[in-house]
Amino acid sequence: MSAFEDDDTEETVTCLQVTVYHPGQRQSGTFQLIKFHHRERLPSSEVVKFGRNSNTCRYTFQDKQVSRVQFSLQLFKKFDGSVLSFEIKNMSKKTSLLVDNTELGYLNKVDLPHKCMVRFGDYQLLMEKEDGESLEVFETQFLLSPRSLLQENHWPPGRPVPEYGGYLSCCPPSTSPTETDESES
């Protein structure tokens, strides 16, 4: 029997594709430490941190306006379900995190929709999940968008998110639909 025949059956792997955009990305080099177009495989139990501190964060932004740990992502399995889901937690005391139109304050967390826009400050991250079978590992892949994702995906403009200064509780929530990308052709 050949090694090919004897190998374990390959499992598909959950993949989170993250398309990022920042209006100053060409000048600032904020994404210079992120490897684009590369699928990185991580253990499913890892809490993946995003932020400025390269010692603690898996993915770093080279920008002093970003918190040392801005937010974290982790996998979990829904009770009695078979697919893995992500949840996202805001780790910044200074900046709120918008997941579509849901505003997360410090340490708030929410299940990540299959496709959603995550925003903080001027950062835009379009997150799209591809389901897989493996419970052991998952993958991430980063893409860089040359244009604003809000325009490209016809996302509602939402509210301005200051780098420093509260959680925007003064602003009324947007009443625009959250998902508008299914009927644009």
Next chain:
Amino acid sequence: MERPHTVLQVSLHHPTKDPAIFATVPSRLQHDISPLLVGRGPEAHLQLQLPRLSRQHLSLEPYREMGSAGLAFSLKTLSRRGCVWVNGLTLRFLEQVRLSTVNRVTFSGVQMVIRIEGGPSLEDFVCCFHVSPSPLIYRLQAEETDEWEDIPPGAACPGFRAEGSRSPGLSPWPFLDWGQPSPGGGTKI
């Protein structure tokens, strides 16, 4: 002025009463807002010396509920082989639940009762551990819980619930079914 911490009062018991199991458990542990790991491995914040325990068996994760000021906690199973019983729910690998104020947890024969005392500090939290010589959860059956390799998905967790059921209502300890946690998935917490 330092803000009072949220305190987890954690009582521990193992039926063998072997003092080595809890030999490295501190009486007090202050931890930041990262998940607190429980297991056998050196990376675990709470190390229990049980050979059948996974290196990272479970985690206690602090977070804030939407609209709430203080810390809440969720418990997640990190063991691929073992399961963790929490307030009548059997959690397998990567499943998680939100903890209530008082929580009954069992895994690998360990009985753990966690009582959460809220405090306004969001910087870190404190665990106070107490090893109990007497059982904390009564009517516990003797079977172990961490032999999952040959058990097909959907089968019962040995010793903890009725065959083929994951319903908390069928827990062998119906008196413990109060204060059910909500399953970790599907809802905004």
